[in-house]
Amino acid sequence: MKVVIIGAGNVATHIAKALKAVNVQISQVWSYHYENALLLANEINAIAVKDLAELDNDADIYLISVKDDAIAELVKHLSLCKGIIVHTSGSVNIDVFVDLTAYGVFYPLQTFSKNKEVDFSNIPLCLEANDGKTLAILKDVASRLSNNVLEVSSEKRKILHLAAVFACNFTNHLYAMADEILKANELAFDIIRPLIAETANKVQNALPAEVQTGPAIREDKETIEKHEELLKNQPELLEIYKTLSESIKKTR
Amino acid sequence: MKVVIIGAGNVATHIAKALKAVNVQISQVWSYHYENALLLANEINAIAVKDLAELDNDADIYLISVKDDAIAELVKHLSLCKGIIVHTSGSVNIDVFVDLTAYGVFYPLQTFSKNKEVDFSNIPLCLEANDGKTLAILKDVASRLSNNVLEVSSEKRKILHLAAVFACNFTNHLYAMADEILKANELAFDIIRPLIAETANKVQNALPAEVQTGPAIREDKETIEKHEELLKNQPELLEIYKTLSESIKKTR
Numbered sequence: 001m002k003v004v005i006i007g008a009g010n011v012a013t014h015i016a017k018a019l020k021a022v023n024v025q026i027s028q029v030w031s032y033h034y035e036n037a038l039l040l041a042n043e044i045n046a047i048a049v050k051d052l053a054e055l056d057n058d059a060d061i062y063l064i065s066v067k068d069d070a071i072a073e074l075v076k077h078l079s080l081c082k083g084i085i086v087h088t089s090g091s092v093n094i095d096v097f098v099d100l101t102a103y104g105v106f107y108p109l110q111t112f113s114k115n116k117e118v119d120f121s122n123i124p125l126c127l128e129a130n131d132g133k134t135l136a137i138l139k140d141v142a143s144r145l146s147n148n149v150l151e152v153s154s155e156k157r158k159i160l161h162l163a164a165v166f167a168c169n170f171t172n173h174l175y176a177m178a179d180e181i182l183k184a185n186e187l188a189f190d191i192i193r194p195l196i197a198e199t200a201n202k203v204q205n206a207l208p209a210e211v212q213t214g215p216a217i218r219e220d221k222e223t224i225e226k227h228e229e230l231l232k233n234q235p236e237l238l239e240i241y242k243t244l245s246e247s248i249k250k251t252r
Numbered sequence: 253m254k255v256v257i258i259g260a261g262n263v264a265t266h267i268a269k270a271l272k273a274v275n276v277q278i279s280q281v282w283s284y285h286y287e288n289a290l291l292l293a294n295e296i297n298a299i300a301v302k303d304l305a306e307l308d309n310d311a312d313i314y315l316i317s318v319k320d321d322a323i324a325e326l327v328k329h330l331s332l333c334k335g336i337i338v339h340t341s342g343s344v345n346i347d348v349f350v351d352l353t354a355y356g357v358f359y360p361l362q363t364f365s366k367n368k369e370v371d372f373s374n375i376p377l378c379l380e381a382n383d384g385k386t387l388a389i390l391k392d393v394a395s396r397l398s399n400n401v402l403e404v405s406s407e408k409r410k411i412l413h414l415a416a417v418f419a420c421n422f423t424n425h426l427y428a429m430a431d432e433i434l435k436a437n438e439l440a441f442d443i444i445r446p447l448i449a450e451t452a453n454k455v456q457n458a459l460p461a462e463v464q465t466g467p468a469i470r471e472d473k474e475t476i477e478k479h480e481e482l483l484k485n486q487p488e489l490l491e492i493y494k495t496l497s498e499s500i501k502k503t504r
Contacts, residue, residue, distance in 0.1 A: 010465070069474050091475045110447055113463045116454055122446050150443070159437040160444070162479045166489075167430035167444050168451040169466030170496045171423045176460040176503065178419035185411040191402070192412070192419050193456055194374050195362055199420045200452030202368055204445055208428040211365040213262070214421025222321050223343050227414050236499060237418075243495055244422045247488060251428065 001141065004059040004083075005029045005046070006074065008036035010112040011088050012065035013043075015145075018120045020044040022144045027056050032066070052077040059083045061141065063106060068092050075100070084134050090161030093154040094128050104129035104138050107157055111168050120145045126152035126160065177237055184234075209251060216248035253393065256311040256335075257281045257298070258326065260288035262364040263340050264317035265295075267397075270372045272296040274396040279308050284318070304329040311335045313393065315358060320344050327352070336386050342413025345406040346380050356381035356390050359409055363420050372397045378404035378412065429489055436486075461503060468500035 001024050005016045008031035016026055026046040031037035034050050041048035049055060055062075057080050064071055065088040075097060078085055085097055086106040097103035105128040112118060125142040127149060129135035135151065142149040152160065175196060179189045202211050215223040224245055231238040253276050257268045260283035268278055278298040283289035286302050293300035301307060307314075309332050316323055317340040327349060330337055337349055338358040349355035357380040364370060377394040379401060381387035387403065394401040404412065427448060431441045454463050467475040476497055483490040 067470070068472060091478055109443060111451055111454065111463075111465050113454060113458070113465065116458070116463070118450065124443050124446060148446070156437065156439060158478065158482065159433060159439060161475075162482055163430040163433045163439070163444055164447055165466055165468075165479065165493070166426045166433065168447050169464070169468065169500070170426050170492075171448070171451055172455070172460050172464055172466075173468075173496055173500050173503075174418045174422050174426065175455050176464065177499075178415040179460055181411060181415045181418065185408065187408060187411060187415070189455075189459060191361060191376050192415055194376060194400070195416055195420050196423070196452050196455060198370065199363055199423055200448050202363065202365060203424070203427050203441075203448060206365070206368070207441060208424050208431055211363075211368070212421070212424055212428065213363050213365065214417055214424075216417075216421065216425075218319070220320060223413075226343055226410065227417065230410065230414055236502075240422075240495060240499065241417070243492060244425060247429075247492065248421070248425050250488075251425075 001025065001061075002027050002056070002059045002083075003061045003063060003141075004056055004081075005040070005063050005065070007031060007063075007065035008033070008040040009065060010114060011108065012063070013040055013114075014112045014118055014120075015063065015065065015088065015106075015108065016040060016044050016046075018145050019141075024141065024144065027059055028054075030055065032070075055081060057081055060137070061086060063088065072096050084129075084137060086138065090164065091158050094130070095154070097130070100130075102130065102134045104134055105152075105154070105157065106138060106142065107152070107160075109160055109164060111164075111172075122146065122148050124148045124150055126150050126157055128152060128154060128157065177240065181234075181237065212248065212251065214248070216245040217252060219249060219252065253277065253313075254279050254308070254311045254335075255313045255315060255393075256308055256333075257292070257315050257317070259283060259315075259317035260285070260292040261317060262366060263360065264315070265292055265366075266364045266370055266372075267315065267317065267340065267358075267360065268292060268296050268298075270397050271393075276393065276396065279311055280306075282307065284322075307333060309333055312389070313338060315340065324348050336381075336389060338390065342416065343410050346382070347406070349382070352382075354382065354386045356386055357404075357406070357409065358390060358394065359404070359412075361412055361416060363416075363424075374398065374400050376400045376402055378402050378409055380404060380406060380409065429492065433486075433489065464500065464503065466500070468497040469504060471501060471504065 029041040037048035107126040109124040281293040289300040359378040361376040
């Protein structure tokens with residue numbers, strides 16, 4: 001099994017390292033920024049490639065992990081590659097590869113950041129392929145990384161990605177807003193870290209609607225008014241406070 | 253040390269059990285709903301009390317954990333009690349007790365739900381008291397429960413509570429919206445649980461603004477448009493999607 005990594009961002013880096021850790025050989029790394037390809041290649045004992053024309057044509061899998069809107073253009077440069085070509089995007093349809101012979105999607109439903117190790121063993125790896133044989137090969141590789149391998153259509157994958165934006169990206173932004181409120185009052189983010197951990201922990205064994213707490217779900221008008229008063233000079237935070245409180249009230 | 257618990261909701265229950273676990277004696281439990289007082293009293297080997305007039309007058313601490321707007325009224329019935337009277341609210345000023353001789357606040361900055369055990373040892377316990385002697389007694393009790401005992405003024409506590417609404421209550425509501433999106437498309441909430449856990453985990457050692465990911469922070473217009481299209485029949489989710497995406501973009 002020989003894999004070529006196309007891209008050297010957070011997702012490419014984490015997948016490449018995880019593959020290397022289970023002894024899958026990564027032969028080459030290409031990136032728009034050669035220095036990034038060099039950095040990643042160096043970490044996983046692969047060769048950094050400057051020009052797409054230099055790519056091995058006989059790798060088993062070409063894993064494209066670049067910005068969504070760059071995938072279609074990249075595909076044009078891979079016509080000589082004989083292996084399976086996959087991307088790792090949550091929202092790009094598998095049709096982007098329609099002119100190829102063996103292709104698929106290898107979407108890890110997880111958030112990746114630089115310098116933050118991630119345990120791959122329970123990451124949902126959402127796979128899609130153009131035929132059964134290709135899917136079997138992708139399943140084989142994915143199951144070396146994770147116990148949570150799923151077959152997911154392009155349509156369902158888009159939904160997963162959208163739900164992930166709410167559950168992860170928006171959630172992290174709310175953490176950032178909490179930090180903004182604390183900082184403005186000389187309080188450290190440290191104080192709410194246990195709360196953040198427990199909030200995520202609670203829904204590991206319950207549905208979020210069952211464990212909603214706070215002034216909005218109690219319709220505690222007095223507290224809500226106090227909070228709105230505290231936010232009166234931060235109109236953006238106030239708008240978000242009102243919008244989300246109203247939305248919570250409707251679930252009562 | 254003898255404690256009386258006034259209230260039998262989530263916060264009262266969790267604190268009472270935690271006190272019992274470190275061998276602090278709970279003598280009585282009172283609640284607006286006698287059956288709730290009975291249930292809690294039974295769990296912690298205390299006596300349920302029907303009428304406030306039956307309360308021990310010689311307990312060391314009276315811990316009031318009821319709805320915010322009920323605290324002031326309750327205080328009127330505690331004039332014969334000789335111990336320290338505290339409430340557990342994030343947003344009620346310590347002044348609510350101004351006519352008493354020994355009083356304070358015992359605010360656990362955590363989210364509590366029925367049937368979900370919580371590890372008290374790292375919960376920030378935010379204390380406030382009318383004098384040094386009272387504070388020392390509260391600190392003594394709090395430090396038996398947690399390694400994270402803080403002295404916090406009423407003003408700062410209100411800010412903490414507001415930040416907690418963003419970091420916990422709103423975050424949980426975003427999880428619920430993610431679940432709504434998944435359910436509408438016959439996908440299980442299970443699939444995004446690892447993502448939720450990792451999102452909270454990432455900010456335990458980083459600031460949220462440093463680890464923001466997703467289409468809005470990348471200004472990935474194409475993906476944002478796809479998501480808005482997917483939400484076109486769910487106007488409330490669409491509004492929240494737009495509001496939070498715009499807010500994230502401004503942090504670039």
